[in-house]
Amino acid sequence: MAQAPDQLQIRGARIDVRFEFIPSDRLRKLMMGRIALSAQAVAAYYQQYPVPAVEIRVGSHRGHGINSGHAFGFPRAHLFVSVGVDSTEPDFADDWITTHEMVHLAFPSVAEQHHWIEEGLATYVEPIARARIGELSPQKVWGDMVDGMPNGLPQPGDRGLDFTHTWGRTYWGGALFCLLADVDIRKRTDNRRGLEDALRGILRAGGSIESEWPLSRALATADRAAGVTVLEDLYAKMRASPVAPDLDRLWHQLGVERQAGALAFDDFAPLAAIRTAITQRRAEPGP
Template sequence: MISVGGSRLNVAIEHAEFHLPKQEILDWIRRSAEVVIRYYRRFPTKQAYIGVRAAQGAGVKSGRAIRHGPTVNVSVGVASTVDDLEDDWVLIHEFIHLAFPRVPQRHHWIEEGLAVYVESIARANAGTLTSEQVWRGFVRGMPHGLPRSGDRGLDFTPTWGRTYWGGALFCLLADIEIRKQSGGKMTLRDALRGVINAGFDMTDQVDSLPSVLAVADAATGTAALTGLYERMKDSAEAIDLAALWHQLGIDSQEEKLRFNGHAPLAGMRAAITAVTGTHTHEPDNKDFTY
């Protein structure tokens, strides 16, 4: 059992010949939880079951968050090193799923989009991913989220690209819009904290995404998420990514990424990936128990 941020994580590690000591696997789970706690101010659920299954090879192979429990199962290669676990994003992605209620299947893009977007931002805010790594990942990934011909909007186009990266692009645009509408005082993070503070988590099933977005908007005093959803839910709105990167001050050529500090939204781009303080209302780390 790991006690972290006032929540209990019940960990079961499949008996296998992991090359790493069990303690290293527990430390990875705790570190991943801490990244999520730093973003949301607390772990999304009071308790969760974590199942670590053994796989061949090295690295974290796959993960799945399940409403029942709630439970997060991850497959980890038995030959994994500390560095493999340090580089992992899968467990954080699954933990982020715990922080949003289950929505009807047509809105699945918001569940995956949040997990993709927040995973990168939360790691940057925690100082475990550089801003260059985050934006390079977004510059590479976001084009997958653009509508193709025949697209009927996010709620009606359940392709891989639109689900994961279309959802992530929605989250980036929402983060920018919330910051604009609130004069930089509020962010997507505040909106999502509002959702869990209102008592929602993955163990809840809601009938309507707009009702959850309204809760999130209320937390920031904006109508950013609701407005963006109305625009993107059932129409294939063209999004000029090149113009967006330009406004944010991101110049990328091949593998090279350069930041332009004079771009109109350069300050916002820096704020999105800035390392944040650790206001988790935790005394300190000494009372972690396993």
């Protein structure tokens, strides 16, 4: 007989967790805690959990940590993650995969050529959502961006995001698109709105992973919610052409710099207020 799922309620959404193996009581508790914390981060960022109900299947592997995950929208929202049977509490503190996969729930399924926006959003939003509930420090988030965003820059022979499907351009190129959009929305709205406002508009319009939309509809819906046409304009620039923004200049403007190997913030930089707003703690973890 199949075991009844463990169940969580996050902002009115139901999360059913089914273990595909028999975990120890300790491992079950740690895994459920990780799922709850990830769900709280995502719900805080979007001001709702992305779908009313989701099933999470938890598989196992030898060793430590969560090493893989997948999100699906058909026939209904569900996730799969694999956890190491020897995992301990620090392994779950280091986990980003569970939150990454939950972010996928908050965007409609789009054509395969646009896969970069799905992975880019998950790559960009995951650490920010965790920072906003205090799980990650702003220094950790911005340090990882400084290290990771260069992977998204076009390489010789690359085309735009719709036509270059390498790992770097898909994950980090998509994340770079999101960062540029977030900064531009904030610049054009005097820091009153950000990318989260655009993405919340998509969810309010029914654009979760359980729906299939043209990318043009998603971007137009997002821009209407933000009140500025940033996403549509940026997509027009980056879809077919290998755009390479000056990252060093962007970090300088945001007040993000390395000093003797450590990350430091310049709060007098031109866009320091935008940097602060993006990763500022907004909520305490909780249901």
